[in-house]
Amino acid sequence: MARPLTFWFEFASPYSYLSAMRIDAVAEAAGVKVTWRPFLLGPIFKAQGWDTSPFSIxxxxxxxxxxxxxxxxxxxxVPFKRPDLSRAGAFPQNSVLAARAAIACLSEPWGPEFCRRVFRAAFEKDLDISQPDVIADCVEAAGGVDRIYMHMAYSHTQKVALREHTDHAQRLGIYxxxxxxVDSELFWGDDRLEDALEWALRD
Amino acid sequence: MARPLTFWFEFASPYSYLSAMRIDAVAEAAGVKVTWRPFLLGPIFKAQGWDTSPFSIxxxxxxxxxxxxxxxxxxxxVPFKRPDLSRAGAFPQNSVLAARAAIACLSEPWGPEFCRRVFRAAFEKDLDISQPDVIADCVEAAGGVDRIYMHMAYSHTQKVALREHTDHAQRLGIYxxxxxxVDSELFWGDDRLEDALEWALRD
Structure with a gap:
């Protein structure tokens, strides 16, 4: 029996985009159950002394x-469009609203589809995912009622949950x-997805 | 006709060790010619504001x-032994002598075998590769006369050549x-070796 795998992702991360677009298919083929778990890299980078992405530094x-x-x-x-780096805030994008909305949406079966829509907005269409209308469109496209989930995205519950996810990530040694x-075994990077799935299938 | 691939490695780098132990086999299977090219990460890290390996920072x-x-x-x-990090200089190791010796040895057909011996000394046996007797043993084991190549390792020619390799790496954007x-296409990381080989085979 395969052990479940947790997928820790950040909407501002292009490698997270690559994983998001393929994880459900490869995990299903392997027979591994995946939990989607958004978190913020900003506080983790800050703890390492970085004020932005290492790709910018x-x-x-x-x-x-x-x-x-x-x-x-x-x-x-997977379609990909380089962000226009001359636009302020183009990279890394502010992903706080998207992540809070994702926590609300991930309690629904279409949660992963919402997440893929947000990633595609960011990395296929180079849209500003800090904008509420962009996120609302992703809710609708994934099959949710945007008013409900946008309301939840701005609620205290989601704010606290996102902070807890981020703290949890940090405690697990995620950087x-x-x-x-998979249990306490940590794999970093889209290029380790297959290794993580193999690990989940080990006895 | 496959284009040739240059393998840029640093003897202090554990991921370089993984590539060194497998590159000749996978490249031969793909029909791609490989040039082994030692360089130093220290000066490149220093230019980025790091005084040691990011894995230590x-x-x-x-x-x-x-x-x-x-x-x-x-x-x-591939056999691997974690270095005893309580030993001073255990990680990252000082790889200057090893890299200078490698430049001399790589003009011989057994050059790659010398490099693998040095990597195994570092990452299979946790030996101090800044020690001349360790390097001399690797020359002998690879099929060279240690006195000759150790003499060359300390010569001005090798010192200058290593600096040039490192400058060249930096100009190519290696970090x-x-x-x-492969030509001007740059791939970073042991996990991109297969991608680089595929690239070399493209028309």
Whole structure:
């Protein structure tokens, strides 16, 4: 019997996008149950002394990251559009509203579809996911009633839940996104998804 | 006709070790010619404001890195022993002498075997590769006359060549090890070796 896997993701993270677009298919093929778990990298990066993404802090790393994402997206047949970095807040995007909405939506069966819609808004269409109307459109497209879930996104419950997810991630030793956990075993990076699934299938 | 691939490695890097132990086999199977190219990460990290490995600077990242290396080594059936981090200089090791010796040895057909011996000394046996006798043993084991190549390792020519390799890596936008280049296309990380080989085979 396969152990369940938790998928820790951040809506501002392009590698999380790659995982989000493929995880349900590969996990289903492997027979592994996946829990989608949004969190924020900002507070975790801040604890490491970074005030933004390492891809922004280290230019050589950042430049190759975008190229790597393009190559990987092509490999997975996932559409990808580089964000227009001249736009303020284009990268990393402010993902707080999206993550709070996701926590509300993930109690519904269409939660993962909502998350994929948000990721596609960010990395296929280069939309500003800090905008409520962008998030509301994703709720509708995924099959929810936008007024209900947008109301929940702004509620205290979701705010607290997101903080708890982020604290939990930090306690597990998570330092980047996406990450995958199976019991206490931690895997970092979209390129470790297959390893994490294999781990879940071990005795 | 496959384009040649350059394998940029650093003897202090555990992920470079994983690539070194498997690159000749996978590249030969793919029909891709590989050039082994040692360089130093120290000056490149310094230019980014780091005085040591990011795995030492960021504890959560470092802790998971060792675990990830163990899992990957098992997957590739490569022996691996975590360095005893209580020993001064255990990680990252000073790899200057090893890299200078490698440049001399890589003009011989047994050069890659010398490099693998050094990597195994570091990551299979946890030996101090800054020690001349450790490097001399690797020369002998690979099929060279240790006196000759140790003499070359200390020569001005090798010192200059290593600096040039490192400058070249930096100009190419390399920021970590291992890296793979095919013409101007740059791939970072042991987990991108297969992608780099596929790239080399593209028209």
């Amino acid at each position: 280290y230019p050589a790393k950042g430049q190759n990251m975008w190229r790597d994402i393009e190559r990987r997206a092509e490999k997975y047949a 980047g996104a996406p990450s995958f956990t | 960021y504890p959560a990242k470092g802790q998971n890195m060792w675990r990830d290396i163990e899992r990957r080594a098992e997957k590739y059936a 970590g090890a291992p890296s793979f280049t």
